[in-house]
Amino acid sequence: MSLLTVRDLSKRFGGVKALAGVSFGVDEGDVLGIIGPNGAGKTTLLNCVSGLYRPDGGDIRWEAASISGMAPYRIARLGIGRTFQIVRPFPSMTVRENTAMGALFGRPDKRLQPGAALDEADDVLELVGLGEKRHYPVLRLTVPDRKRLEVARALAMRPRLLLLDEVMAGLNGVEVEQALQMVRQVRERGITIVLIEHVMKVIVGICNRALVLNFGRTLVEGPPAEVLKDRRVIEAYLGQRYARDQPPPPDPSPATEGN
Ligand SMILES: Nc1ncnc2c1ncn2[C@@H]1O[C@H](COP(=O)(O)OP(=O)(O)OP(=O)(O)O)[C@@H](O)[C@H]1O
Ligand SMILES: [Mg+2]
Structure with a gap:
Protein backbone atom coordinates (compact mmCIF):
# COMPACT_ATOMS: atom_id res chain seq x y z
CA MET A 1 0.00 0.00 0.00
CA SER A 2 1.21 3.50 -0.80
CA LEU A 3 1.97 5.86 2.07
CA LEU A 4 -0.10 8.58 0.39
CA THR A 5 -2.74 8.00 -2.27
CA VAL A 6 -4.40 10.89 -4.09
CA ARG A 7 -7.33 9.90 -6.24
CA ASP A 8 -9.22 12.06 -8.72
CA LEU A 9 -8.67 15.16 -6.60
CA SER A 10 -10.44 18.36 -7.58
CA LYS A 11 -10.50 21.87 -6.17
CA ARG A 12 -12.24 24.95 -7.58
CA PHE A 13 -11.90 28.62 -6.76
CA GLY A 14 -14.94 30.32 -8.25
CA GLY A 15 -14.59 29.65 -11.96
CA VAL A 16 -10.98 28.45 -11.71
CA LYS A 17 -10.42 24.69 -11.65
CA ALA A 18 -7.14 24.63 -9.75
CA LEU A 19 -7.23 20.82 -9.60
CA ALA A 20 -9.30 18.87 -12.10
CA GLY A 21 -8.88 15.19 -11.26
CA VAL A 22 -5.33 14.51 -10.11
CA SER A 23 -4.30 10.97 -9.11
CA PHE A 24 -0.98 9.61 -7.89
CA GLY A 25 0.59 7.59 -5.12
CA VAL A 26 3.66 8.16 -2.96
CA ASP A 27 5.50 5.13 -1.61
CA GLU A 28 7.62 5.10 1.50
CA GLY A 29 11.13 6.30 0.56
CA ASP A 30 10.02 8.13 -2.59
CA VAL A 31 11.25 11.58 -3.48
CA LEU A 32 8.49 12.79 -5.79
CA GLY A 33 9.06 16.02 -7.69
CA ILE A 34 6.02 18.04 -8.76
CA ILE A 35 6.62 20.44 -11.60
CA GLY A 36 4.44 22.49 -13.89
CA PRO A 37 3.86 26.07 -15.09
CA ASN A 38 2.77 28.86 -12.76
CA GLY A 39 -0.84 28.39 -11.76
CA ALA A 40 -0.83 24.67 -12.64
CA GLY A 41 -2.21 23.74 -9.20
CA LYS A 42 0.95 22.56 -7.45
CA THR A 43 0.56 24.57 -4.25
CA THR A 44 -3.18 23.86 -4.21
CA LEU A 45 -2.34 20.16 -4.26
CA LEU A 46 -0.07 20.48 -1.23
CA ASN A 47 -2.68 22.66 0.48
CA CYS A 48 -5.28 19.91 0.02
CA VAL A 49 -2.92 17.18 1.27
CA SER A 50 -1.92 19.20 4.34
CA GLY A 51 -5.53 20.11 5.12
CA LEU A 52 -5.32 23.84 4.45
CA TYR A 53 -7.91 23.50 1.68
CA ARG A 54 -10.89 21.19 1.65
CA PRO A 55 -11.04 19.40 -1.72
CA ASP A 56 -14.25 19.56 -3.76
CA GLY A 57 -13.95 15.99 -4.96
CA GLY A 58 -11.80 12.89 -4.95
CA ASP A 59 -9.95 11.38 -2.03
CA ILE A 60 -6.65 11.61 -0.15
CA ARG A 61 -5.51 8.57 1.79
CA TRP A 62 -2.76 8.25 4.34
CA GLU A 63 -2.08 4.53 4.25
CA ALA A 64 -5.60 3.07 4.50
CA ALA A 65 -7.45 6.03 6.01
CA SER A 66 -9.03 8.98 4.24
CA ILE A 67 -7.65 12.32 5.45
CA SER A 68 -9.50 14.43 2.91
CA GLY A 69 -10.86 17.55 4.58
CA MET A 70 -9.24 16.76 7.95
CA ALA A 71 -7.95 19.72 10.03
CA PRO A 72 -4.33 20.70 9.33
CA TYR A 73 -3.13 20.07 12.89
CA ARG A 74 -4.53 16.54 12.82
CA ILE A 75 -2.88 15.83 9.48
CA ALA A 76 0.41 17.19 10.84
CA ARG A 77 0.18 14.89 13.83
CA LEU A 78 -0.36 11.91 11.56
CA GLY A 79 3.15 12.59 10.25
CA ILE A 80 2.72 14.91 7.26
CA GLY A 81 4.94 17.99 7.60
CA ARG A 82 5.18 20.87 5.18
CA THR A 83 6.85 24.15 4.32
CA PHE A 84 5.15 27.17 2.82
CA GLN A 85 6.02 28.90 -0.46
CA ILE A 86 5.92 32.16 1.47
CA VAL A 87 8.00 31.84 4.59
CA PRO A 159 7.20 13.82 9.80
CA ARG A 160 7.16 10.56 7.87
CA LEU A 161 6.26 12.58 4.79
CA LEU A 162 7.66 16.04 4.15
CA LEU A 163 6.02 18.38 1.63
CA LEU A 164 8.37 21.09 0.33
CA ASP A 165 6.99 24.01 -1.69
CA GLU A 166 9.74 25.67 -3.73
CA VAL A 167 12.36 25.73 -0.98
CA MET A 168 15.03 26.45 -3.61
CA ALA A 169 13.33 29.37 -5.33
CA GLY A 170 15.55 32.43 -5.51
CA LEU A 171 18.72 30.60 -4.48
CA ASN A 172 21.97 30.93 -6.43
CA GLY A 173 23.89 27.94 -7.79
CA VAL A 174 25.96 27.35 -4.66
CA GLU A 175 22.92 27.71 -2.42
CA VAL A 176 20.95 25.24 -4.56
CA GLU A 177 23.77 22.71 -4.14
CA GLN A 178 23.65 23.21 -0.36
CA ALA A 179 19.88 22.85 -0.35
CA LEU A 180 20.13 19.67 -2.42
CA GLN A 181 22.55 18.27 0.12
CA MET A 182 20.10 19.14 2.86
CA VAL A 183 17.24 17.33 1.11
CA ARG A 184 19.48 14.28 0.60
CA GLN A 185 20.20 14.22 4.32
CA VAL A 186 16.49 14.41 5.07
CA ARG A 187 15.91 11.48 2.74
CA GLU A 188 18.69 9.54 4.43
CA ARG A 189 16.78 9.85 7.69
CA GLY A 190 14.12 7.74 6.04
CA ILE A 191 11.69 10.59 5.42
CA THR A 192 9.56 10.39 2.30
CA ILE A 193 9.51 13.65 0.33
CA VAL A 194 7.19 15.41 -2.08
CA LEU A 195 8.70 18.59 -3.42
CA ILE A 196 7.49 21.30 -5.75
CA GLU A 197 10.42 22.70 -7.64
CA HIS A 198 11.07 24.82 -10.70
CA VAL A 199 14.80 24.08 -10.70
CA MET A 200 15.22 21.11 -13.06
CA LYS A 201 18.62 20.23 -11.63
CA VAL A 202 16.85 19.49 -8.36
CA ILE A 203 14.23 17.27 -9.98
CA VAL A 204 16.86 15.25 -11.83
CA GLY A 205 19.37 15.35 -8.96
CA ILE A 206 17.22 14.01 -6.17
CA CYS A 207 13.79 12.76 -7.27
CA ASN A 208 13.11 9.16 -8.21
CA ARG A 209 9.80 10.19 -9.78
CA ALA A 210 8.37 13.34 -11.31
CA LEU A 211 4.77 14.43 -11.79
CA VAL A 212 3.94 17.22 -14.18
CA LEU A 213 0.79 19.22 -13.54
CA ASN A 214 -0.78 21.44 -16.17
CA PHE A 215 -4.11 23.22 -15.75
CA GLY A 216 -4.90 21.14 -12.69
CA ARG A 217 -4.34 17.82 -14.42
CA THR A 218 -1.55 15.27 -14.54
CA LEU A 219 0.25 15.74 -17.83
CA VAL A 220 2.96 13.08 -17.40
CA GLU A 221 4.35 11.00 -14.55
CA GLY A 222 7.47 8.85 -14.45
CA PRO A 223 11.24 8.81 -13.94
CA PRO A 224 12.52 12.43 -14.09
CA ALA A 225 14.89 11.91 -17.02
CA GLU A 226 12.06 10.51 -19.15
CA VAL A 227 9.51 13.06 -18.02
CA LEU A 228 11.76 15.97 -18.90
CA LYS A 229 12.28 14.60 -22.41
CA ASP A 230 8.55 14.28 -23.01
CA ARG A 231 7.34 16.46 -25.87
CA ARG A 232 4.19 17.56 -23.97
CA VAL A 233 6.25 18.62 -20.98
CA ILE A 234 8.67 20.59 -23.12
CA GLU A 235 5.76 22.39 -24.74
CA ALA A 236 3.73 23.04 -21.60
CA TYR A 237 6.47 23.78 -19.17
CA LEU A 238 10.01 23.96 -20.36
CA GLY A 239 9.06 26.27 -23.21
CA GLN A 240 7.79 28.75 -20.66
CA ARG A 241 10.85 28.41 -18.46
CA TYR A 242 13.35 28.55 -21.29
CA ALA A 243 11.62 31.67 -22.55
CA ARG A 244 11.95 33.20 -19.11
CA ASP A 245 15.61 32.21 -18.81
CA GLN A 246 16.55 34.17 -21.91
CA PRO A 247 18.55 37.38 -21.31
CA PRO A 248 16.18 40.17 -20.27
CA PRO A 249 15.05 42.65 -22.92
CA PRO A 250 16.49 46.20 -22.67
CA ASP A 251 13.50 47.36 -20.61
CA PRO A 252 12.43 44.34 -18.56
CA SER A 253 9.02 44.32 -16.92
CA PRO A 254 9.13 43.41 -13.22
CA ALA A 255 9.21 39.68 -12.54
CA THR A 256 6.14 38.29 -10.82
CA GLU A 257 6.33 35.76 -8.02
CA GLY A 258 3.71 33.12 -7.29
CA ASN A 259 1.99 32.86 -3.91
N1 LIG B 1 -6.87 30.73 -2.23
C1 LIG B 1 -7.13 30.90 -3.54
N2 LIG B 1 -8.18 31.65 -3.96
C2 LIG B 1 -8.45 31.81 -5.26
N3 LIG B 1 -7.74 31.23 -6.25
C3 LIG B 1 -6.70 30.48 -5.91
C4 LIG B 1 -6.33 30.26 -4.55
N4 LIG B 1 -5.24 29.45 -4.49
C5 LIG B 1 -4.92 29.20 -5.78
N5 LIG B 1 -5.80 29.78 -6.63
C6 LIG B 1 -5.80 29.68 -8.09
O1 LIG B 1 -5.68 28.33 -8.44
C7 LIG B 1 -4.78 28.15 -9.54
C8 LIG B 1 -3.65 27.26 -9.11
O2 LIG B 1 -2.82 27.97 -8.18
P1 LIG B 1 -1.59 27.33 -7.43
O3 LIG B 1 -1.12 28.33 -6.45
O4 LIG B 1 -1.96 25.99 -6.92
O5 LIG B 1 -0.53 27.18 -8.62
P2 LIG B 1 1.00 26.76 -8.58
O6 LIG B 1 1.14 25.64 -9.53
O7 LIG B 1 1.45 26.55 -7.19
O8 LIG B 1 1.71 28.06 -9.21
P3 LIG B 1 3.14 28.76 -8.88
O9 LIG B 1 4.15 27.99 -9.69
O10 LIG B 1 2.96 30.13 -9.39
O11 LIG B 1 3.38 28.70 -7.40
C9 LIG B 1 -4.36 29.55 -9.96
O12 LIG B 1 -5.21 29.97 -11.01
C10 LIG B 1 -4.56 30.37 -8.71
O13 LIG B 1 -4.83 31.71 -9.02
MG1 LIG C 1 2.82 27.44 -5.97
Whole structure:
Protein backbone atom coordinates (compact mmCIF):
# COMPACT_ATOMS: atom_id res chain seq x y z
CA MET A 1 0.00 0.00 0.00
CA SER A 2 1.21 3.50 -0.80
CA LEU A 3 1.97 5.86 2.07
CA LEU A 4 -0.10 8.58 0.39
CA THR A 5 -2.74 8.00 -2.27
CA VAL A 6 -4.40 10.89 -4.09
CA ARG A 7 -7.33 9.90 -6.24
CA ASP A 8 -9.22 12.06 -8.72
CA LEU A 9 -8.67 15.16 -6.60
CA SER A 10 -10.44 18.36 -7.58
CA LYS A 11 -10.50 21.87 -6.17
CA ARG A 12 -12.24 24.95 -7.58
CA PHE A 13 -11.90 28.62 -6.76
CA GLY A 14 -14.94 30.32 -8.25
CA GLY A 15 -14.59 29.65 -11.96
CA VAL A 16 -10.98 28.45 -11.71
CA LYS A 17 -10.42 24.69 -11.65
CA ALA A 18 -7.14 24.63 -9.75
CA LEU A 19 -7.23 20.82 -9.60
CA ALA A 20 -9.30 18.87 -12.10
CA GLY A 21 -8.88 15.19 -11.26
CA VAL A 22 -5.33 14.51 -10.11
CA SER A 23 -4.30 10.97 -9.11
CA PHE A 24 -0.98 9.61 -7.89
CA GLY A 25 0.59 7.59 -5.12
CA VAL A 26 3.66 8.16 -2.96
CA ASP A 27 5.50 5.13 -1.61
CA GLU A 28 7.62 5.10 1.50
CA GLY A 29 11.13 6.30 0.56
CA ASP A 30 10.02 8.13 -2.59
CA VAL A 31 11.25 11.58 -3.48
CA LEU A 32 8.49 12.79 -5.79
CA GLY A 33 9.06 16.02 -7.69
CA ILE A 34 6.02 18.04 -8.76
CA ILE A 35 6.62 20.44 -11.60
CA GLY A 36 4.44 22.49 -13.89
CA PRO A 37 3.86 26.07 -15.09
CA ASN A 38 2.77 28.86 -12.76
CA GLY A 39 -0.84 28.39 -11.76
CA ALA A 40 -0.83 24.67 -12.64
CA GLY A 41 -2.21 23.74 -9.20
CA LYS A 42 0.95 22.56 -7.45
CA THR A 43 0.56 24.57 -4.25
CA THR A 44 -3.18 23.86 -4.21
CA LEU A 45 -2.34 20.16 -4.26
CA LEU A 46 -0.07 20.48 -1.23
CA ASN A 47 -2.68 22.66 0.48
CA CYS A 48 -5.28 19.91 0.02
CA VAL A 49 -2.92 17.18 1.27
CA SER A 50 -1.92 19.20 4.34
CA GLY A 51 -5.53 20.11 5.12
CA LEU A 52 -5.32 23.84 4.45
CA TYR A 53 -7.91 23.50 1.68
CA ARG A 54 -10.89 21.19 1.65
CA PRO A 55 -11.04 19.40 -1.72
CA ASP A 56 -14.25 19.56 -3.76
CA GLY A 57 -13.95 15.99 -4.96
CA GLY A 58 -11.80 12.89 -4.95
CA ASP A 59 -9.95 11.38 -2.03
CA ILE A 60 -6.65 11.61 -0.15
CA ARG A 61 -5.51 8.57 1.79
CA TRP A 62 -2.76 8.25 4.34
CA GLU A 63 -2.08 4.53 4.25
CA ALA A 64 -5.60 3.07 4.50
CA ALA A 65 -7.45 6.03 6.01
CA SER A 66 -9.03 8.98 4.24
CA ILE A 67 -7.65 12.32 5.45
CA SER A 68 -9.50 14.43 2.91
CA GLY A 69 -10.86 17.55 4.58
CA MET A 70 -9.24 16.76 7.95
CA ALA A 71 -7.95 19.72 10.03
CA PRO A 72 -4.33 20.70 9.33
CA TYR A 73 -3.13 20.07 12.89
CA ARG A 74 -4.53 16.54 12.82
CA ILE A 75 -2.88 15.83 9.48
CA ALA A 76 0.41 17.19 10.84
CA ARG A 77 0.18 14.89 13.83
CA LEU A 78 -0.36 11.91 11.56
CA GLY A 79 3.15 12.59 10.25
CA ILE A 80 2.72 14.91 7.26
CA GLY A 81 4.94 17.99 7.60
CA ARG A 82 5.18 20.87 5.18
CA THR A 83 6.85 24.15 4.32
CA PHE A 84 5.15 27.17 2.82
CA GLN A 85 6.02 28.90 -0.46
CA ILE A 86 5.92 32.16 1.47
CA VAL A 87 8.00 31.84 4.59
CA ARG A 88 6.20 32.94 7.76
CA PRO A 89 8.31 32.61 10.89
CA PHE A 90 7.37 34.12 14.25
CA PRO A 91 9.30 37.39 13.90
CA SER A 92 10.03 38.09 17.56
CA MET A 93 11.59 34.69 18.22
CA THR A 94 15.04 33.26 17.60
CA VAL A 95 15.76 30.61 14.99
CA ARG A 96 15.91 28.01 17.74
CA GLU A 97 12.62 29.05 19.34
CA ASN A 98 10.88 29.10 15.98
CA THR A 99 12.04 25.59 15.30
CA ALA A 100 11.06 24.36 18.74
CA MET A 101 7.48 25.48 18.04
CA GLY A 102 7.26 22.72 15.45
CA ALA A 103 8.47 20.16 17.97
CA LEU A 104 6.08 21.43 20.64
CA PHE A 105 2.89 21.50 18.66
CA GLY A 106 3.14 19.21 15.69
CA ARG A 107 4.32 15.95 17.12
CA PRO A 108 2.37 12.74 16.67
CA ASP A 109 3.43 11.47 20.09
CA LYS A 110 2.60 13.24 23.32
CA ARG A 111 3.75 16.79 23.67
CA LEU A 112 7.37 17.41 24.49
CA GLN A 113 8.62 19.43 27.41
CA PRO A 114 10.06 22.79 26.27
CA GLY A 115 13.62 21.66 27.05
CA ALA A 116 13.23 18.56 24.90
CA ALA A 117 11.70 20.65 22.14
CA LEU A 118 14.77 22.91 22.17
CA ASP A 119 17.06 19.84 21.98
CA GLU A 120 15.04 18.61 19.03
CA ALA A 121 15.36 22.05 17.45
CA ASP A 122 19.16 21.95 17.84
CA ASP A 123 19.27 18.56 16.16
CA VAL A 124 17.28 19.59 13.07
CA LEU A 125 19.02 22.97 12.86
CA GLU A 126 22.33 21.11 12.54
CA LEU A 127 20.82 18.98 9.81
CA VAL A 128 19.69 21.99 7.74
CA GLY A 129 22.94 23.88 8.34
CA LEU A 130 21.62 26.53 10.73
CA GLY A 131 23.32 25.24 13.88
CA GLU A 132 25.60 28.23 14.23
CA LYS A 133 22.79 30.71 13.71
CA ARG A 134 20.37 29.18 16.15
CA HIS A 135 20.39 32.15 18.49
CA TYR A 136 19.83 34.69 15.72
CA PRO A 137 16.54 36.57 15.68
CA VAL A 138 14.79 35.24 12.56
CA LEU A 139 14.67 38.70 11.03
CA ARG A 140 18.46 38.58 10.66
CA LEU A 141 18.30 35.52 8.42
CA THR A 142 18.94 35.75 4.68
CA VAL A 143 16.39 34.34 2.23
CA PRO A 144 18.15 30.97 1.84
CA ASP A 145 18.46 30.68 5.60
CA ARG A 146 14.75 31.42 6.06
CA LYS A 147 14.00 28.57 3.68
CA ARG A 148 16.25 26.31 5.75
CA LEU A 149 14.38 27.41 8.85
CA GLU A 150 11.08 26.44 7.21
CA VAL A 151 12.46 22.97 6.58
CA ALA A 152 13.78 22.77 10.16
CA ARG A 153 10.39 23.73 11.57
CA ALA A 154 8.70 21.02 9.52
CA LEU A 155 11.36 18.43 10.47
CA ALA A 156 10.97 19.20 14.15
CA MET A 157 7.50 17.69 13.85
CA ARG A 158 9.18 14.36 12.99
CA PRO A 159 7.20 13.82 9.80
CA ARG A 160 7.16 10.56 7.87
CA LEU A 161 6.26 12.58 4.79
CA LEU A 162 7.66 16.04 4.15
CA LEU A 163 6.02 18.38 1.63
CA LEU A 164 8.37 21.09 0.33
CA ASP A 165 6.99 24.01 -1.69
CA GLU A 166 9.74 25.67 -3.73
CA VAL A 167 12.36 25.73 -0.98
CA MET A 168 15.03 26.45 -3.61
CA ALA A 169 13.33 29.37 -5.33
CA GLY A 170 15.55 32.43 -5.51
CA LEU A 171 18.72 30.60 -4.48
CA ASN A 172 21.97 30.93 -6.43
CA GLY A 173 23.89 27.94 -7.79
CA VAL A 174 25.96 27.35 -4.66
CA GLU A 175 22.92 27.71 -2.42
CA VAL A 176 20.95 25.24 -4.56
CA GLU A 177 23.77 22.71 -4.14
CA GLN A 178 23.65 23.21 -0.36
CA ALA A 179 19.88 22.85 -0.35
CA LEU A 180 20.13 19.67 -2.42
CA GLN A 181 22.55 18.27 0.12
CA MET A 182 20.10 19.14 2.86
CA VAL A 183 17.24 17.33 1.11
CA ARG A 184 19.48 14.28 0.60
CA GLN A 185 20.20 14.22 4.32
CA VAL A 186 16.49 14.41 5.07
CA ARG A 187 15.91 11.48 2.74
CA GLU A 188 18.69 9.54 4.43
CA ARG A 189 16.78 9.85 7.69
CA GLY A 190 14.12 7.74 6.04
CA ILE A 191 11.69 10.59 5.42
CA THR A 192 9.56 10.39 2.30
CA ILE A 193 9.51 13.65 0.33
CA VAL A 194 7.19 15.41 -2.08
CA LEU A 195 8.70 18.59 -3.42
CA ILE A 196 7.49 21.30 -5.75
CA GLU A 197 10.42 22.70 -7.64
CA HIS A 198 11.07 24.82 -10.70
CA VAL A 199 14.80 24.08 -10.70
CA MET A 200 15.22 21.11 -13.06
CA LYS A 201 18.62 20.23 -11.63
CA VAL A 202 16.85 19.49 -8.36
CA ILE A 203 14.23 17.27 -9.98
CA VAL A 204 16.86 15.25 -11.83
CA GLY A 205 19.37 15.35 -8.96
CA ILE A 206 17.22 14.01 -6.17
CA CYS A 207 13.79 12.76 -7.27
CA ASN A 208 13.11 9.16 -8.21
CA ARG A 209 9.80 10.19 -9.78
CA ALA A 210 8.37 13.34 -11.31
CA LEU A 211 4.77 14.43 -11.79
CA VAL A 212 3.94 17.22 -14.18
CA LEU A 213 0.79 19.22 -13.54
CA ASN A 214 -0.78 21.44 -16.17
CA PHE A 215 -4.11 23.22 -15.75
CA GLY A 216 -4.90 21.14 -12.69
CA ARG A 217 -4.34 17.82 -14.42
CA THR A 218 -1.55 15.27 -14.54
CA LEU A 219 0.25 15.74 -17.83
CA VAL A 220 2.96 13.08 -17.40
CA GLU A 221 4.35 11.00 -14.55
CA GLY A 222 7.47 8.85 -14.45
CA PRO A 223 11.24 8.81 -13.94
CA PRO A 224 12.52 12.43 -14.09
CA ALA A 225 14.89 11.91 -17.02
CA GLU A 226 12.06 10.51 -19.15
CA VAL A 227 9.51 13.06 -18.02
CA LEU A 228 11.76 15.97 -18.90
CA LYS A 229 12.28 14.60 -22.41
CA ASP A 230 8.55 14.28 -23.01
CA ARG A 231 7.34 16.46 -25.87
CA ARG A 232 4.19 17.56 -23.97
CA VAL A 233 6.25 18.62 -20.98
CA ILE A 234 8.67 20.59 -23.12
CA GLU A 235 5.76 22.39 -24.74
CA ALA A 236 3.73 23.04 -21.60
CA TYR A 237 6.47 23.78 -19.17
CA LEU A 238 10.01 23.96 -20.36
CA GLY A 239 9.06 26.27 -23.21
CA GLN A 240 7.79 28.75 -20.66
CA ARG A 241 10.85 28.41 -18.46
CA TYR A 242 13.35 28.55 -21.29
CA ALA A 243 11.62 31.67 -22.55
CA ARG A 244 11.95 33.20 -19.11
CA ASP A 245 15.61 32.21 -18.81
CA GLN A 246 16.55 34.17 -21.91
CA PRO A 247 18.55 37.38 -21.31
CA PRO A 248 16.18 40.17 -20.27
CA PRO A 249 15.05 42.65 -22.92
CA PRO A 250 16.49 46.20 -22.67
CA ASP A 251 13.50 47.36 -20.61
CA PRO A 252 12.43 44.34 -18.56
CA SER A 253 9.02 44.32 -16.92
CA PRO A 254 9.13 43.41 -13.22
CA ALA A 255 9.21 39.68 -12.54
CA THR A 256 6.14 38.29 -10.82
CA GLU A 257 6.33 35.76 -8.02
CA GLY A 258 3.71 33.12 -7.29
CA ASN A 259 1.99 32.86 -3.91
N1 LIG B 1 -6.87 30.73 -2.23
C1 LIG B 1 -7.13 30.90 -3.54
N2 LIG B 1 -8.18 31.65 -3.96
C2 LIG B 1 -8.45 31.81 -5.26
N3 LIG B 1 -7.74 31.23 -6.25
C3 LIG B 1 -6.70 30.48 -5.91
C4 LIG B 1 -6.33 30.26 -4.55
N4 LIG B 1 -5.24 29.45 -4.49
C5 LIG B 1 -4.92 29.20 -5.78
N5 LIG B 1 -5.80 29.78 -6.63
C6 LIG B 1 -5.80 29.68 -8.09
O1 LIG B 1 -5.68 28.33 -8.44
C7 LIG B 1 -4.78 28.15 -9.54
C8 LIG B 1 -3.65 27.26 -9.11
O2 LIG B 1 -2.82 27.97 -8.18
P1 LIG B 1 -1.59 27.33 -7.43
O3 LIG B 1 -1.12 28.33 -6.45
O4 LIG B 1 -1.96 25.99 -6.92
O5 LIG B 1 -0.53 27.18 -8.62
P2 LIG B 1 1.00 26.76 -8.58
O6 LIG B 1 1.14 25.64 -9.53
O7 LIG B 1 1.45 26.55 -7.19
O8 LIG B 1 1.71 28.06 -9.21
P3 LIG B 1 3.14 28.76 -8.88
O9 LIG B 1 4.15 27.99 -9.69
O10 LIG B 1 2.96 30.13 -9.39
O11 LIG B 1 3.38 28.70 -7.40
C9 LIG B 1 -4.36 29.55 -9.96
O12 LIG B 1 -5.21 29.97 -11.01
C10 LIG B 1 -4.56 30.37 -8.71
O13 LIG B 1 -4.83 31.71 -9.02
MG1 LIG C 1 2.82 27.44 -5.97
